Amino acid sequence: IDTIRGGGKLNKKRFASSPAVVRPSSGGVHGQRSAVFSREQARQRALYPRTEKIEVVLHGPGLHGTLLIMNKGVSTPHSCARHLTEWHVKSSALALVDGEPWPLHKPLIQSCSLSLLSFKDKDPSLVNQAYWRSCAALLGQVLEDAFKDEYSVELLGIPELPVTSGAFCCDFVLDPQLDSWNPSEESMCSLIRGAQQLIHQDLPWESLEVTPSVALEVFSHSRCKQEEVEEKAAKSNNGTVVLYRCGDHVLLSGGPLVARTGLCSQYEVTAIHRLGEGAWGLHRRAQGLSLPFQLEAHHTVWRKLRSRATKLVSEDFYWLHFKFLKGQCVESCIQILTPLFSCLSSPTKKRLGYY
Amino acid sequence: MRLTLQMLISHGRVARKMGLGPESRLNMLRNILTGLVKHERIETTLGRADEVRFYAEKLIDYAKKGDTDTKAMKMANFWLTEKDLIPKLFKVLAPRFEAQPKGYTRMARIPNRENLDKAAMAVLEYKGNPFPPLQPAKRENELTLINQLLKGYREEQAQQAKTQKD
Numbered sequence: 001i002d003t004i005r006g007g008g009k010l011n012k013k014r015f016a017s018s019p020a021v022v023r024p025s026s027g028g029v030h031g032q033r034s035a036v037f038s039r040e041q042a043r044q045r046a047l048y049p050r051t052e053k054i055e056v057v058l059h060g061p062g063l064h065g066t067l068l069i070m071n072k073g074v075s076t077p078h079s080c081a082r083h084l085t086e087w088h089v090k091s092s093a094l095a096l097v098d099g100e101p102w103p104l105h106k107p108l109i110q111s112c113s114l115s116l117l118s119f120k121d122k123d124p125s126l127v128n129q130a131y132w133r134s135c136a137a138l139l140g141q142v143l144e145d146a147f148k149d150e151y152s153v154e155l156l157g158i159p160e161l162p163v164t165s166g167a168f169c170c171d172f173v174l175d176p177q178l179d180s181w182n183p184s185e186e187s188m189c190s191l192i193r194g195a196q197q198l199i200h201q202d203l204p205w206e207s208l209e210v211t212p213s214v215a216l217e218v219f220s221h222s223r224c225k226q227e228e229v230e231e232k233a234a235k236s237n238n239g240t241v242v243l244y245r246c247g248d249h250v251l252l253s254g255g256p257l258v259a260r261t262g263l264c265s266q267y268e269v270t271a272i273h274r275l276g277e278g279a280w281g282l283h284r285r286a287q288g289l290s291l292p293f294q295l296e297a298h299h300t301v302w303r304k305l306r307s308r309a310t311k312l313v314s315e316d317f318y319w320l321h322f323k324f325l326k327g328q329c330v331e332s333c334i335q336i337l338t339p340l341f342s343c344l345s346s347p348t349k350k351r352l353g354y355y
Numbered sequence: 356m357r358l359t360l361q362m363l364i365s366h367g368r369v370a371r372k373m374g375l376g377p378e379s380r381l382n383m384l385r386n387i388l389t390g391l392v393k394h395e396r397i398e399t400t401l402g403r404a405d406e407v408r409f410y411a412e413k414l415i416d417y418a419k420k421g422d423t424d425t426k427a428m429k430m431a432n433f434w435l436t437e438k439d440l441i442p443k444l445f446k447v448l449a450p451r452f453e454a455q456p457k458g459y460t461r462m463a464r465i466p467n468r469e470n471l472d473k474a475a476m477a478v479l480e481y482k483g484n485p486f487p488p489l490q491p492a493k494r495e496n497e498l499t500l501i502n503q504l505l506k507g508y509r510e511e512q513a514q515q516a517k518t519q520k521d
Binding site: 120308 | 507510
């Protein structure tokens with residue numbers, strides 16, 4: 001328990017006294033990242049000094065063809081929802097701008113067609129995936145905050161898992177001093193409490209599209225994050241990287257995140273597994289389960305889903321499962337892969353480039 | 356006869372009075388039943404629909420005996436005023452309900468009539484009719500987050516059961 005603290009970050013940059021660790025405290029790191037993010041956000045807002053109007057056409061049940069006149073570079077889909085009703089504001093998790101998934105707090109830059117997506121639509125698959133990613137991002141944030149300043153926490157990334165896998169996960173590496181540490185019941189409870197506090201604060205996830213140089217500056221203290229930035233810049237269409245900020249933490253993500261932390265209601269950190277030695281140290285995987293406030297589960301159902309979420313989930317099996325589901329070769333896949341999976345875990349994971 | 360108080364109070368009396376008298380009531384029911392067999396879904400007042408329901412189901416029971424049965428043919432002849440509906444009854448409706456022992460009709464209430472009488476209305480239909488359903492079955496969305504999680508859970512349970520069997 002002495003490795004985990006309840007809350008209260010230090011915002012001043014403070015260098016640890018031991019010679020082995022010469023880096024600022026976690027609080028200072030987050031403060032610096034947030035400052036760079038705010039600076040870039042202000043710079044991007046200043047690109048539109050005069051208020052120009054854009055026309056936004058709304059699509060949705062009961063809204064077909066509604067025209068809204070909004071401000072360019074300032075109005076977000078969230079502000080469009082505020083023109084409608086309180087229900088639209090509370091329930092919309094993601095927006096679809098000209099067919100492209102768009103975070104709810106990202107400013108609109110041209111006349112477009114907008115539809116607000118919620119968890120109870122006909123086809124909420126995009127929203128589900130975004131929700132899974134956001135919960136994993138929240139988990140990463142909780143883990144970063146949970147440990148004392150003298151222990152470093154490196155978040156490695158959020159593997160893209162389909163929702164049917166039963167749990168979202170976040171890979172991370174702890175300080176080498178904590179190699180023998182195993183989470184106890186109380187540590188898991190305090191992690192859950194930390195997550196619930198963030199959910200209660202209802203912080204929005206702000207997004208920003210930046211050039212790789214700015215992103216590298218944001219993550220100047222973390223080598224593995226910089227590698228991730230380079231990977232994402234190489235994969236993206238126009239060479240930009242999207243950063244998300246929640247409260248004080250700035251993070252990268254594989255896709256759009258939902259609007260705010262208050263959308264989650266039931267949230268539990270179910271397990272922390274060891275994945276073995278990798279490029280950055282002892283890799284661990286933290287898994288969790290969450291449901292949004294409109295789709296709460298009865299405690300009997302929740303218990304069953306939670307017991308499933310404590311088992312280790314892995315990308316390989318579920319990614320292929322997900323892919324073959326469309327080709328309907330699921331049965332044969334399961335029969336072939338389950339015995340092979342346990343043998344092939346480490347080399348196949350290396351192939352994915354996380355280690 | 357003696358005019359007693361019991362004649363005016365109808366507590367516990369289940370038989371409905373319709374039209375001018377018992378003969379008028381049967382004629383009205385005959386007309387409504389003919390309309391039901393012709394169109395397979397009709398809209399009338401609540402009381403009339405409830406009365407016709409019993410006769411509609413009994414008619415199908417008679418029709419199931421087949422058109423060679425004299426009693427069945429007499430019944431069909433009496434109840435259906437339009438005689439070209441008799442072949443439809445024996446050849447279309449009776450085979451449709453072969454597998455079911457009872458429950459050939461469905462009644463659903465609809466908003467009251469707009470006229471001055473504001474009569475309570477109902478829709479009466481034979482099951483298996485070609486029209487869209489009166490009350491479409493509400494199916495839960497398979498793609499919501501919680502249903503997807505439960506789907507994954509069920510698949511894993513099935514997979515485990517399979518591996519345990521082998």
